[in-house]
Amino acid sequence: MTMTGFFQNRDRVFALVLIVLASIFYALIGDMEEPYSPGALAASTYPRLILACIIGLSCMLIIQPVSSEQQTTIIPWKGLAVILLAAGYIFLIERVGFFVLTPVFLLLVPLVVGYRHYVATAASAILVTAGLYAVFVLVLNIPLPAGLLGD
Amino acid sequence: MLDNLALGFSAIAHLPVLAAIFAGVLIGILCGVLPGLSASTAVALMVPFTFGMDPVVAVLLLVSVYMAGEYGGSITAIAIGTPGTPAAAATMLDGYELTKQGKPGLALTTSVVASSIGGMVGVMALFAFSEPLARVALSFGAPEYFSLAVFGLTIIASLSSKNLLKGLLILFLGLLLTTIGLDGFTGEDRFTFGIPKLMDGISIIPALIGLFAMSSVFYGAEDELHRSERVSLSFAMPRLRELLRLWKVYLHSSLLGSVIGVLPGAGATIASFICYNEVRRFSRNKDRFGTGCLEGVAAPEAGNNAVVGGSLVPLLTLGIPGSATAAVLLGALMLHNVQPGPLLFQSNGEIVYAIFAGLLVACVAQLFFGLIGVPLWIKVISAPRPLLLSVIAVVSVVGAYGYNNSIVDVWVMFGFGLLGYTLKKLDFPVTPIILALVLGGILEENLRRALIVSGGDYAIFVTQPISAMLLLMAAISLLSPYMLNRLSRPGPEKKTR
Amino acid sequence: MNRKTLLLGIVFLAGAAMTGPVLADYPEKPVTLICWSSAGSGHDLMARMIAKVGEKYLGEPIVVVNKQGGSGRVAMSYVLNQRPDGHVLMTNTRSMTLRFGEANARFSIDDFRYIGRVVSDPFVIVVNEDSPFQTIDELFEHVRANPNEVTIGGYSTKSVDESLVEELEAAAEIELNYIPYRGGKEPVVAVLGGHIEVALANPSEMITNYQAGNLRVLALASKERFQPFQDVPTLTEQGYPVAPDYWRGIMAAKDVPDAVVDKWSVVLEQVVADPEFQAFLDNANMYDGYLPSEAFAELVRRQSGP
Known part of the structure; x- marks a missing residue:
């Protein structure tokens, strides 16, 4: 089995990543205070136990025989675009405010995904924002970030 | 006893009380549907509204919200594959499959019926068996809770029949996530990286929203490539006969749910998964579970609504809340000058019976509103996918934010969304994380506490009878798939009806 | 009018003169009371009761918002980041202020103004x-x-x-x-x-x-016996002078104007004395532990000191 062949299997790559991360965290948690009562476990014992199990299971995943199905690698541009949009939405929501940003988001996402019925999109953007306002702020009394619209 | 029940019914036969029950059910369903608003948040939000009300009205409003909230979570679990409450994750296993096959009506209806029956059985258990059930509640100490958590986690074995190794790996990942935060025993920081909000650990609701709702948005965005997979949704609802056939499932799961609900700290989530697992264990066609069978929807739903009645047992008899929502109820009762506890039946007996009667009415109301809602929900999810996805994304963000007024929760939600998305693409199961997040804390906390109490003696887990029994059940649960495989000889398939 | 009101009036005017029209009539809008405990806990109940009864005396609604996290650290962080005009307050408890004395504490006693102690929970x-x-x-x-x-x-x-x-x-x-x-x-x-x-x-x-x-x-x-345990001896009586004083109160960010603190001090006193609040204390089995602002601040300093 060649090196590239090894890395082509997603499961194995994932397992390897887990092993590396788990080892880092194992070291990171360091040594915690020794407990004061007899019998008590230190704060690092249980996490280290779990990390050890993760490393063990990941090793087993690596040596597991793989199915020979071809795994296509298409880069999911639309998925990534939505991820970025969502991140941007969350990042900006406290600064810009829910009421301004939400309709914008609700307009952009269907566009990015390729939905052509613009009227429906616009209608949904307005209705949903209004609906959420009604439910969260009016009925349930949960404040939503107001951002630019003031306190 | 029956005249007490009659007393209860007469106490609630007034317009304000009935209005409170109906309003509570509607609000509960709504909150269950919205990701981010679990039953406990919904009840907590309603408390300020109840200030001016008569105690009976106030209490019944809140318990109705509680009951209906547990049901409401299953709607989104079935309709869009996102549990509205953690307990609904078990309902989603078969419920969402049915939707994917174009039969959401079957699942949604079964869910309402099962929830209502489960709720009623739970209330009746509360009414008839509160004394012995309260004693059960007290008999659970640290070793017992540890073993219960272990038993709960072994359910992963039956849920991951496809690939046990992957399932276990995800489970342990979830367990690791529960260690984030300030350690409850030494006060030390574990994996918080200096973020104060993380000191209390990862909140399960934002994690849940991210793992299912947000990841489905990311996944669905690229799904436009697979447009041919979309199935048209039928409005068909099951026939009465089909629903009645499941009576054993309802009964079994409701009783199980009532008992589990009694344990303070165990909750609807544990109950729904255990009920799902137990129904599957005793079923002749185990393989049907996970592909869209009605039993897989009925069992967890009956179980998690029965928990409502169960969790009120320790609250009303001992003054000890059996779940987070019951804790909020306790506070609300105290604000209305009602002191739940052993003397409640003497001092405020009419409130207790009113609660019983009111909850029964609430279950009926829930059945009514739920059934009306079924065609409504189907219409909603028939909306164009891109619009639906964008709305789900917004509701997820708002839900995660509203959960505890914190943007950190929203980022946690986003992070879990990425995690869920990655796992789906890599063909790893996602449900084990929910189980781990719910049970992980209980597991570690009680392990360590039991050891402090016993002075380091590990034997405590097997010398205590209840704990030993639960560990035995856990072992059986893990090993039985293998044992059954050995026992059954390859041969002609058993014909099923 | 009595001396206290006169004093308050002068302080108010002085404060108003110094800070301009912003403080002309505090409160100008609903006040937020941040509670860092979960809904339904004794702590949360106290906050909600203060909010309910306090509206009468304050003149504006008081909204309780739960901000859990790090045993109060999230709430403290939030309050310190708001405009210090007195419209955002938070609850505090003794265990929270205990932490001010810790080695790597993020916040110090001087970051806050202490408005009043409300309940005492022995x-x-x-x-x-x-x-x-x-x-x-x-x-x-x-x-x-x-x-x-x-x-x-x-x-x-x-x-x-x-x-x-x-x-x-x-x-x-x-x-x-x-x-x-x-x-x-x-x-x-x-x-x-x-x-x-x-x-x-x-x-x-x-x-x-x-x-x-x-x-x-x-x-x-506790130092003395209290109802309904009047037949039970205190630890002090038995020869073990252990009587920790566990309490809950209200505080605000340090830059909040004196006038606001004083006004709230008065309101809080009225709230605690209110029969509805007293009935709540009775039912919840918590005890009146009211201390006005200065005495409270002194107490906190004393208890959280090195």
Whole structure:
């Protein structure tokens, strides 16, 4: 089995990543205070136990025989675009405010995904924002970030 | 006893009380549907509204919200594959499959019926068996809770029949996530990286929203490539006969749910998964579970609504809340000058019976509103996918934010969304994380506490009878798939009806 | 008008003159009271009651917002980041201010203004009614004979509960096995179920079971006896001067104007004296612990000092 062949299997790559991360965290948690009562476990014992199990299971995943199905690698541009949009939405929501940003988001996402019925999109953007306002702020009394619209 | 029940019914036969029950059910369903608003948040939000009300009205409003909230979570679990409450994750296993096959009506209806029956059985258990059930509640100490958590986690074995190794790996990942935060025993920081909000650990609701709702948005965005997979949704609802056939499932799961609900700290989530697992264990066609069978929807739903009645047992008899929502109820009762506890039946007996009667009415109301809602929900999810996805994304963000007024929760939600998305693409199961997040804390906390109490003696887990029994059940649960495989000889398939 | 009102009026005018029209009439809009405990807890109930009764005296609605996290750290962070005009306040408790004294504390005593102490929540030492110990001395005798074996449960670690146990161990020269629990009621449940032998609790957490006869109170951890345990001796009476003072109150960010603090001090006094609030205290088995702003600030300083 060649090196590239090894890395082509997603499961194995994932397992390897887990092993590396788990080892880092194992070291990171360091040594915690020794407990004061007899019998008590230190704060690092249980996490280290779990990390050890993760490393063990990941090793087993690596040596597991793989199915020979071809795994296509298409880069999911639309998925990534939505991820970025969502991140941007969350990042900006406290600064810009829910009421301004939400309709914008609700307009952009269907566009990015390729939905052509613009009227429906616009209608949904307005209705949903209004609906959420009604439910969260009016009925349930949960404040939503107001951002630019003031306190 | 029956005249007490009659007393209860007469106490609630007034317009304000009935209005409170109906309003509570509607609000509960709504909150269950919205990701981010679990039953406990919904009840907590309603408390300020109840200030001016008569105690009976106030209490019944809140318990109705509680009951209906547990049901409401299953709607989104079935309709869009996102549990509205953690307990609904078990309902989603078969419920969402049915939707994917174009039969959401079957699942949604079964869910309402099962929830209502489960709720009623739970209330009746509360009414008839509160004394012995309260004693059960007290008999659970640290070793017992540890073993219960272990038993709960072994359910992963039956849920991951496809690939046990992957399932276990995800489970342990979830367990690791529960260690984030300030350690409850030494006060030390574990994996918080200096973020104060993380000191209390990862909140399960934002994690849940991210793992299912947000990841489905990311996944669905690229799904436009697979447009041919979309199935048209039928409005068909099951026939009465089909629903009645499941009576054993309802009964079994409701009783199980009532008992589990009694344990303070165990909750609807544990109950729904255990009920799902137990129904599957005793079923002749185990393989049907996970592909869209009605039993897989009925069992967890009956179980998690029965928990409502169960969790009120320790609250009303001992003054000890059996779940987070019951804790909020306790506070609300105290604000209305009602002191739940052993003397409640003497001092405020009419409130207790009113609660019983009111909850029964609430279950009926829930059945009514739920059934009306079924065609409504189907219409909603028939909306164009891109619009639906964008709305789900917004509701997820708002839900995660509203959960505890914190943007950190929203980022946690986003992070879990990425995690869920990655796992789906890599063909790893996602449900084990929910189980781990719910049970992980209980597991570690009680392990360590039991050891402090016993002075380091590990034997405590097997010398205590209840704990030993639960560990035995856990072992059986893990090993039985293998044992059954050995026992059954390859041969002609058993014909099923 | 009396001196106090006159003084208040002068302070108010002076404050208004210094800060301009912004403070002309505090409060200008609803006030937010941040509570860092979960909904339904005793702490949360106190906040909601203050909000409900306080509206009458303040003139504006008071909204309680729960911001949990890090035992108050998230709430403190939030409050310090708001405009210090007095429209955002938060609850505080003794265990929170204890942390100011810690080595790597993020916040210090001087980051806040202390408006008033509201309730006082003393501790009692309880055992199951089946327990062989009738008095606290019997318990201690047994503990001396079996060091580190007798289990005593309390809330959390590095908390007032744990420090109470430590003080007790020092005063009585005994060694107990302290078991931390996550919620206030859990130690009581554990004692009821026979899983541990002794528990520390506030009256509101154990009163119903006490009245039903399921629990026995061995001693009160306070300077004087209080209702409804007037027949139970205090630890001090028995020779162990352990009487931690567990309380809850209100505080605001340090830059909030004096006028606001004073106004709130007055409002708080009225709230606590209000019959509705007193009835709540009775029902919840919490105790009136009102202290006005200056006395409160002094108390906090004294208790959180090095």
